[in-house]
Amino acid sequence: xxxxxxxxxxxxxxxxxxxxxxxxxxxxxxxxxxxxxxxxxxxxxxxxxxxxxxxxxxxxxxxxxxxxxxxxxxxxxxxxxxxxxxxxxxxxxxxxxxxxxxxxxxxxxxxxxxxxxxxxxxxxxxxxxxxxxxxxxxxxxxxxxxxxxxxx
Amino acid sequence: xxxxxxxxxxxxxxxxxxxxxxxxxxxxxxxxxxxxxxxxxxxxxxxxxxxxxxxxxxxxxxxxxxxxxxxxxxxxxxxxxxxxxxxxxxxxxxxxxxxxxxxxxxxxxxxxxxxxxxxxxxxxxxxxxxxxxxxxxxxxxxxxxxxxxxxx
DNA sequence: TTTACTGCAAAGGGTTTGCAACATG
DNA sequence: CATGTTGCAAACCCTTTGCAGTAAA
Numbered sequence: 001x002x003x004x005x006x007x008x009x010x011x012x013x014x015x016x017x018x019x020x021x022x023x024x025x026x027x028x029x030x031x032x033x034x035x036x037x038x039x040x041x042x043x044x045x046x047x048x049x050x051x052x053x054x055x056x057x058x059x060x061x062x063x064x065x066x067x068x069x070x071x072x073x074x075x076x077x078x079x080x081x082x083x084x085x086x087x088x089x090x091x092x093x094x095x096x097x098x099x100x101x102x103x104x105x106x107x108x109x110x111x112x113x114x115x116x117x118x119x120x121x122x123x124x125x126x127x128x129x130x131x132x133x134x135x136x137x138x139x140x141x142x143x144x145x146x147x148x149x150x151x152x
Numbered sequence: 153x154x155x156x157x158x159x160x161x162x163x164x165x166x167x168x169x170x171x172x173x174x175x176x177x178x179x180x181x182x183x184x185x186x187x188x189x190x191x192x193x194x195x196x197x198x199x200x201x202x203x204x205x206x207x208x209x210x211x212x213x214x215x216x217x218x219x220x221x222x223x224x225x226x227x228x229x230x231x232x233x234x235x236x237x238x239x240x241x242x243x244x245x246x247x248x249x250x251x252x253x254x255x256x257x258x259x260x261x262x263x264x265x266x267x268x269x270x271x272x273x274x275x276x277x278x279x280x281x282x283x284x285x286x287x288x289x290x291x292x293x294x295x296x297x298x299x300x301x302x303x304x
Numbered sequence: 305t306t307t308a309c310t311g312c313a314a315a316g317g318g319t320t321t322g323c324a325a326c327a328t329g
Numbered sequence: 330c331a332t333g334t335t336g337c338a339a340a341c342c343c344t345t346t347g348c349a350g351t352a353a354a
Contacts, residue, residue: 022352022353043344055344059343059345079342079343080342080343081343
């Protein structure tokens with residue numbers, strides 16, 4: 001169902017080259033870190049895993065990877081960006097469950113019929129507003145079990 | 153269908169008082185500015201309307217208004233927060249159409265059946281993940297007509 | 305040997321906060 | 330007159346950038 005790890009790196013390499021960029025050790029480390037996380041991660045989390053990488057390199061490389069379509073940057077309520085591999089690399093279309101207390105994001109799958117409903121709706125809005133719609137976002141926002149417990 | 157302007161101010165006043173806060177001229181100006189905009193607005197836009205208000209006051213008051221449940225803060229791809237009146241003040245549940253080129257957000261209405269589908273989905277996720285779900289977000293993201301034209 | 309990448313340090317830019325003066329209940 | 334509010338200026342924090350050196354094609 002999902003492309004394996006090797007495919008992810010190959011594709012990343014290919015997309016970077018297409019942009020005249022190189023798939024360096026730092027960039028591979030970032031991709032690895034994101035591939036092994038099951039949720040979008042912050043720059044700080046990425047740096048913790050890729051030991052010793054300076055923040056500036058992390059940011060710069062993430063930006064290159066984003067431009068090449070390898071990673072996606074998410075911004076939610078708290079002002080820290082989170083990064084995940086592009087969906088066409090993981091082969092896994094998903095949405096997000098967000099805890100507004102701690103900011104953690106969890107991946108969730110959406111039933112096909114709901115997904116279809118969103119697609120139909122998107123098409124109609126594209127038509128009526130003259131908008132070119134690239135993608136959509138369906139987030140459920142609330143408080144995770146851990147934060148619920150902590151608060152009480 | 154919608155509560156009128158006076159109700160919005162009354163409700164804002166009431167919710168602030170509940171928090172031991174006052175509904176001052178600055179805060180009223182912010183609420184007015186948001187009520188007369190048909191989309192979420194940035195702090196800079198709010199300041200332009202409420203002439204002379206220092207940024208620090210705008211931020212501080214928006215934060216108080218958010219805590220009181222009068223306004224909602226949105227963060228999207230560009231790193232500038234946007235503010236809108238809480239849905240239970242305007243009586244208008246809606247979602248957003250976001251231009252990833254200029255960052256502008258437009259309000260859109262979602263058909264009832266799709267909305268129901270999202271609600272059902274949210275309930276099932278709440279159950280399976282032990283999450284308390286407060287609200288949801290369905291954004292369509294792409295490029296607006298103006299930016300499409302500008303780019304070509 | 306040219307072009308991209310690195311890492312340090314410094315700057316940017318949106319947002320928050322300390323503090324003294326002010327205004328409201 | 331006690332408590333909330335204002336506005337200035339400075340601090341904050343995440344993020345970006347200049348630059349000199351390094352590595353890859």
